[in-house]
Amino acid sequence: MSTVTDPANSEVYKATVREKWDHALHRMNGDQPGISGLMSFTEAWTLAQKFLWPRDIRHVSDKLFFDQAVLKDAFQLIAKSRMLWILVECFVQDLRKQFHIVIEEVEGFMREYEATTNVEVIKNMIIRLAEWWKAWAPVQELGSLLLTTFNTEFQTHLFSALSPSFPGAFKRLCESTVGSEQDPQLWMAFDVIGLLDRYENLVASVCYEQIDNRTHETCAGVWNEQMLPGLRGWMADQIVPWMILPYARAAKTQEEAKNMLSGIGTRFDYHVCKSLCDLRTSEIFDIIVDYPDSSPALMDLKECLLRVDMRGELVSTLRRLNCKRLLHPGADTKDIITQYVSMIRCLRIIDPPGVLLHKVADPVRRYLRERPDTIRSIVASLVGEGGDFIDENEPPQPLQMQVEDYSDPNWEPDPIDAGAEFRTNKPSDIISTLVSIYDSKDLFVKELQILLAQRLLAITDGKFEKERRNIEILKVRFGEAPLQVCEVMLRDMTDSRRTDQHVQAHRPTILHPTIISKHFWPALQASKMKMPGQFKEIMEEYSKEFAAFKQDKKLRFLSQLGTVDLSIELSDRTIDVTVPPLEAAIIELFSDNEWTIGVFDKDKWSVDELSKELNVDATAVRKALETWIDRGVLSETESNVFKLLEEANGEATSQSRPVASRHAVIEEQTPIVSSVQLQEAEQMRVYWKFIEGMLTNLGVLPLDRIQTMLKFAPNYTRTIEQLGVFMEAARREGLVTVNNGMWKLNK
Structure with a gap:
């Protein structure tokens, strides 16, 4: 049998309780006899509670005055008695009971603001809240515990009472202080009630928006001067003084304020660069169009990119704008190349290593490679017909295909954002960059020969110095061997003049042909046109004299080329014109001179008859007839039947057409020399059966797959670019x- 002892009745338990009670009583009573110390503690507690009580400052009668020395002694006694935490808890409870007074005033202010949107209401509310804080806050001499606890409780209750519209109102109030005389009392109020800490990002956003607005107002579309120094100057004059109160209000000296502002100042300078970089990135396409006048804007962008990592955004923006505004069928090839050249020069200013250019240029180069007239446009710039592509101050230099040289003592590794193929095909000069669009320079050499042939055949005064100089420059770029054919063509032109002078010396004639070597000139436009009457007689006489002079050679006239100076004598007028040979041949058939009387004794000719007699397509004949109709020499009496108008009359006037129509006809005439694309296309027709068989059997194929399969065809050596031109x-x-790069037969 066992018994259970009640702990409350045990001697040990009683002794423990008695010991704790005596210790607490001794702590509050101190060393004083009896309960005199306990009574002193009670007086101190009562005084402290009365001092800390959150009184209503709206009533002056509630304002009490305390002896600071007595008050300090009271708090020291409470702290010595280890009862300060209890006092703090009581103070917090009292604060919660009284805070409804503050909330009532806050709600009144916010209702007034929402009705008027006047930021002065918010300013008055914040100053009033600072008064409540000052009236309720314990003095610092009472210790950090009380003040820290009070701040936490005061701000917690205050922020929970603010309406959702307060952050926007507070931001508007901060914005209203920018550029005006600062109010230290207001910023002190911001600080004491905790607004600066709670809305730190919002205060910073005021500066950010001021910077953004200033950037767009002063810098948008202004590219002929550097704007970054001016923005930084504006920051120093307008924003930095404003920043002192929110970010360096505790500074006592100018040097101390400068040190305190260094961190936040760096953030705002970063935002200046970012804002200007955003603006210039959005304008980059037009900046490139405006180059070189826009060079200062490029220098700003270069400096901004050193501070702000926005290279990726610049690349993506420029690629997107190129696709939208440049790489489409409506853009002229020369304009695309001009913009590409400007892009090269601009991006080299921004990023000398060329990483940005490498990333941006790829879509442009691929698009130009697919255009059939790209080579011709580039070549035209090389011979002086497109000077926008070439810097006149840049001396000609050989084409460069730069590769890595790790033995170079000045070699540097690729930039960190460079792609895997960054060093591939990175020429230094503009022409090398343009030529590198294609895998081989042979296409350019062929086009050079064609363009030079056209220019030489168009020269009538015998002055070839410009073309000779062009050939010398091209030798520097392409080498001696590829330009040998061009030298032969130039020599042919000189020899042709000497040959003509010899013929004229032995048998003067009005015919002055250009005599060229068949095997060294590009293919000329073929035609089987037969010149009638006096033209035929003149050419035959010239051929006989040429054969006597150069017995080992035979002269074959290309009757469709060149021009003819005519003097047409009619009954009432004489017309002097310079026309192509076809027009001259047509009007010859209508004449009644000694060569045509009895041979072409007709006063009317139909289009079909003229076509058969001259061995020329009827469409070409019809276009040539338009010239004489416009000049009132011929008249269309019935459909496709024409007669000569010896006298100008009303009929001639009614048949005459505006000169513009004649110009339109002339512009449609085919060039003298076949282009590289036409020549390549003619040669590629041999392989059409192979391509047709592929697409018949396999359906839809991309261009690179067709190119791979064609390599199995006999003697196929074409590049994918040449195949693209043919397709x-x-x-x-x-x-x-x-469709999307996939080719199929058109059924």
Whole structure:
């Protein structure tokens, strides 16, 4: 049998309780006899509670005055008695009971603001809240515990009572202080009630928005001067003085304020660069168009990119703008190349290593490679017909295909954001960059020969110095060997003048042909046109004299080329004109001179008759007839039947057409020399059966797959660019269609 002892009745338990009670009583009573110390503690507690009580400052009668020395002694006694935490808890409870007074005033202010949107209401509310804080806050001499606890409780209750519209109102109030005389009392109020800490990002956003607005107002579209120094100057004059109160209000000296502002100042300078970089990035396409006048804007952008990592945004923006505004069928090839050249120069200013250019240029280069007239436009710039591509101050230099040279003592590794193929095809000068669009320079050499042939054949005064100089420059770029054919052509032109002078010396004639070597000139436009009457007689006489002079050579006239100076004598007028040979041949058939009387004894000719007699397509004949109709020399009596108008009358006037129509006809005439694309297309027709068989059996194929399979065809050596030109020609003829780079037969 066992018994259970009640702990409350045990001697040990009683002794423990008695010991704790005596210790607490001794702590509050101190060393004083009896309960005199306990009574002193009670007086101190009562005084402290009365002092800390959150009184209503709206009533002056509630304002009490305390002896600071007595008050300090009271708090020291409470702290010595280890009862300060209890006092703090009581103070917090009293604060919660009284805070409804503050909330009532806050709600009144916010209702007034929402009704008027006047920021002065918010300013008055914040100053009033600072008064409540000052009236309720314990003095610092009472210790940090009380003040810290009070701040936490005061701000917690205050922020929970603020309406959702307060942050916006507070931001507007901060914005109203920028550029005006600062109110230290207001910023002190911000600080004491905790607004600066709670809305730190919002205060900073005021500066950010001021910077953004200033950037767009002063810098948008202004590219002919550097704007970054001016923005930084504006920051120093307008924003930095404003920043002192929110960010360096505790500074006592100018040097101390400068040190305190260094961190936040760096943030705002970063935002200045970011804002200007955003603006220039959005304007980059037009800045490139305006180059070189926009060089200062490029220097700003370069400096901003050193501070702000926005290279990726610049690349993506420029690629997107290129696709939208440049790389489309409506843009002229020369304009695309001009913009590409400007892009090269601009991006080299921004990023000398060329990483940005490498990333941006790829879509432009691929698009230019697919255009059939790209090579011709580039070549035209090389011979003086497109000077916008070449810097006149840049001396000609050989084409460069730069590769890595790790033995170079000045070698530097690729930039960190460079792609895997960054060093591939990175020429230094503009022409090398343009030529590197294609895998081989042979296409450019062929086009050079064609363009030079056209220019030489167009020269009538015998002055070839400009072309000779062009050839010397091109030798520097392409080398001696590829330009040998061009030298032969130039020599042919000189020899042609000497040959003509010899013929004229032995048998004077009005015919002055340009005599060229068949095997060294590009293919000329073929024609089987037969010149009638006096033209035929003159050419035959010239051929006989040429054969006597150069017995080992035979002269074959290309009757469709050149020009003829005519003097047409009619009954009432004489017309002097310079026309192509076809127009001259047509009007010859209508004449009644000694060469045509009895041979072409007709006063009317139909289009079909003229076509048969001259061995020329009827469409070309019809276009040539338009010239004489416009000049009132011929008249169309009935459909496709024409007669000569010896006298100018009303009929001639009614048949005459505006000169513009004649110009339109002339502009449609085919060039003297076949282009590289036409020559390549003619040669590629041999392989059409192979391509047709592929697309018949396999359906839809990309261009690179067609190129791979064609390599199995006999003697196929064409590049994918040449194949692309041929497929584009086939598409225009309706043989194939293309969709997203996939080719198929057009059924």
